[in-house]
Amino acid sequence: MNLKFSGTRALILGGSCGLALSLAEHMINAGLFPILTCRSEKSLDKISDRLKNFRGKYSTARLDFSDRATLASLFEQLDHDLDFLVDFVHGNFESLVASAGEDDVYRYFSENISFRAGVIKQAARIMLAKRRGRCIFISSSAAAKPNPGQGFYAAAKVASEVLYKNLGLELGERGITTVTLRPGYIDEGRGHEYLQSHGKEALEKVPTKKALSVKGFAETIMFYLSESAKDFNAVEIAVDGGLTAGK
Amino acid sequence: MNAEILDKIKEILAVILDVEKQGITAETYIIRSLGAESIDLLEVAVSLNSEFKVNITENDIFLIRLREQITEAEEQGRDTGKYLAKTLPFLPRSRIDEILKDLDGGPVLKVKDIVCYIDRAIK
Numbered sequence: 002m003n004l005k006f007s008g009t010r011a012l013i014l015g016g017s018c019g020l021a022l023s024l025a026e027h028m029i030n031a032g033l034f035p036i037l038t039c040r041s042e043k044s045l046d047k048i049s050d051r052l053k054n055f056r057g058k059y060s061t062a063r064l065d066f067s068d069r070a071t072l073a074s075l076f077e078q079l080d081h082d083l084d085f086l087v088d089f090v091h092g093n094f095e096s097l098v099a100s101a102g103e104d105d106v107y108r109y110f111s112e113n114i115s116f117r118a119g120v121i122k123q124a125a126r127i128m129l130a131k132r133r134g135r136c137i138f139i140s141s142s143a144a145a146k147p148n149p150g151q152g153f154y155a156a157a158k159v160a161s162e163v164l165y166k167n168l169g170l171e172l173g174e175r176g177i178t179t180v181t182l183r184p185g186y187i188d189e190g191r192g193h194e195y196l197q198s199h200g201k202e203a204l205e206k207v208p209t210k211k212a213l214s215v216k217g218f219a220e221t222i223m224f225y226l227s228e229s230a231k232d233f234n235a236v237e238i239a240v241d242g243g244l245t246a247g248k
Numbered sequence: 249m250n251a252e253i254l255d256k257i258k259e260i261l262a263v264i265l266d267v268e269k270q271g272i273t274a275e276t277y278i279i280r281s282l283g284a285e286s287i288d289l290l291e292v293a294v295s296l297n298s299e300f301k302v303n304i305t306e307n308d309i310f311l312i313r314l315r316e317q318i319t320e321a322e323e324q325g326r327d328t329g330k331y332l333a334k335t336l337p338f339l340p341r342s343r344i345d346e347i348l349k350d351l352d353g354g355p356v357l358k359v360k361d362i363v364c365y366i367d368r369a370i371k
Contacts, residue, residue, distance in 0.1 A: 081298065126290075126294045126297075129291055130294050171287060172287065175287065
């Protein structure tokens, strides 16, 4: 299928993770211009190393969900021009609900929900001026079926999903649409570590008995960004091989 | 009233609300007569921000908290007109008095209120 895209400039939040980098390569090959955000100099180095063959075809920006000043500076850099947003950012916080430190909980929700609401607001306002925009939030199967210890992680994911869903509900008629993808096990980053230690037992619960590949999931995101998927709006889609479909 | 700002605002409202620019005056009610909804107002705010390069506080420019502010003044036993003059400093006192007499008719926001806000923000 030859995918077509309405626009070129794509902001990728959490741009240094393996999935985001694979997505950036797909975007560049499709003629899009990704702008990858990350928190640190080290992550910037990781991006430039991985995308060294694509110089001039992407850009980077610093965005730290714990530092509000970086939000203003990112949107100054975007210069009122944005067509796509893909949001991979999500801090990890494993704790039993009954044992988490209160300060940690406040900080975690502030960074992963309130800050995100600020990013979505700014991006939506740029898109509103253009009367078009497509946002993809990368959630997790944990939003549907959290494991013990994932209560805060899942709560923040679900809250973020609702922010994106409402954006699509509120501004769909102005050409701004949203989709949430809930990937299951992915052989990358934290998923890779988990599969290393619990792979057999984890994949036993997946009807396809397979983890998602980075390349395959990046292609899925490209599809949902494309005109071919334009009628998907304000919806959460499980991309998990059937993991969350059954008991 | 700044005629240049008024003209630009009329242009923006005409495009977003899909109405004839000629039918809009400084005295036109934006919600009551033109039927603007919250999403329209959001889009107007974005356009004003882009056109005039000023930060827009939507609660203020569209008088969104007006009725709450009136209640606050009453609860605190304060003079409502003076209280609104403080919370909505871009509006002339004569306009605040006009608004207070017009509350029963529905949303009071007029085009000239937006002109006043932008005029003050630019200065």
